[in-house]
Amino acid sequence: LVTSASRYAGSVQVYGKNGRELLSWYSSEQIIDLAFSPDDRYLAVATVVFDNAGSLNARVHLFDLDREEEVASADFSDAVPLAVNILEGGAVHLVTDTFLGILSEDFSEQSKVPYLQTLRKYQFSHTATLLVTSSANEVSSTLSLVSENGEKKEQTVRNSVTDVSLSSEGLCVLAGGSARVYSPELEMVQTEQVANDVFQILYSGGEIYTMS
Numbered sequence: 632l633v634t635s636a637s638r639y640a641g642s643v644q645v646y647g648k649n650g651r652e653l654l655s656w657y658s659s660e661q662i663i664d665l666a667f668s669p670d671d672r673y674l675a676v677a678t679v680v681f682d683n684a685g686s687l688n689a690r691v692h693l694f695d696l697d698r699e700e701e702v703a704s705a706d707f708s709d710a711v712p713l714a715v716n717i718l719e720g721g722a723v724h725l726v727t728d729t730f731l732g733i734l735s736e737d738f739s740e741q742s743k744v745p746y747l748q749t750l751r752k753y754q755f756s757h758t759a760t761l762l763v764t765s766s767a768n769e770v771s772s773t774l775s776l777v778s779e780n781g782e783k784k785e786q787t788v789r790n791s792v793t794d795v796s797l798s799s800e801g802l803c804v805l806a807g808g809s810a811r812v813y814s815p816e817l818e819m820v821q822t823e824q825v826a827n828d829v830f831q832i833l834y835s836g837g838e839i840y841t842m843s
Contacts, residue, residue, distance in 0.1 A: 633662050643676060645696060653696050660690060668717040669757050672696055675723050677715040682708070689727050691715060691734060703738035716755040722779045724760045726753050731760060733781045742781050748773065754797040759815075761797045774804065776817055786817040796834040803834035810839050 636642040641662040645654040660678035667674055674694040682688055689712035693703040710727035717723050721736030731744040744762075751772065752763040758779060765772040769791040776784045790807035804811045805825070810832055812821035823839060825832075831842040 633665065643674075645674060645694075654694055654699055656692075656694070656701070663712045664714045666714075666716045666755075668721070669719050673717055673721075675715045675717050677712040677725060679712055680706070687711060689725060689732065691723055691725055691732075691738075693723070693738060705734050705738045705741055707732045707741070707743070714753065714755070716760065718759075718779045719757045720779050724755065724777070724779075726750075726760070726762075731762060731777055733777075733779075744775075744777055744781055744783060752792060752795055754795055754802075756797045756799065758799070759797070761795060761802060763792050763795055765791065772806070774802075774813070774817060776802070776815070784817045786813065786819075793829075794831050796832050798834050800834070800837055803832055803839055805829065805832045805841075810841065812839065 632644045634642050636657055639657045640660055641658050643656045647653050660680045663677045663679055665676045674696060676692045678690045680688050680690050686709055689707040689710040691705050692701055695702045710729060712725055712727050714726045723734040725732035733742045746764050748764040748766050751765050754761045760777045762775040763772055772788045772792045774786045788804060788806050792804055792806045794805040796803045801814045810823045810825050811819055814820050825841055826843055828843040829841045833840040
């Protein structure tokens, strides 16, 4: 739970399945997002802070729920955090307004994957982060699939992207009146026409689900 707290910007409380409190943390920083690791041992919390020069920075705190304490933190300067995710191997991906920040499992190494155009959508899985970027007119969009260590695969879609769904089998893109399925290597494997009023898709178990 993320709640307001007297004399603090916010607080985080984590409870186990039996209702026992595993962690209570009070923050002087604005809390933007949080995510559990796939094995539920770690919790990443993304916050926004001002440094001494007045610049806006993104910060990630990492908590070990078994030890019930914070074990690492790292900053990305001149960035507004949007969302955070812990991947299967322990690396942390932080989506910001201008780049994807990548932190190694122990936070000893960090890197950035900059956006070449405006970020439109993003989605996480346990193994990768999907970014959808486009120019202002959105005539075409770029799909970027970024692995845990920052390796990037790209594919261009000649339409504005309405929705995306990322799964272990690949990804599905709703664009231009069709649902397009891509492999994990971003090779197109299937295209299905959909009704004009479809606005959301889900790709799971090799099946495409649509909502209108």
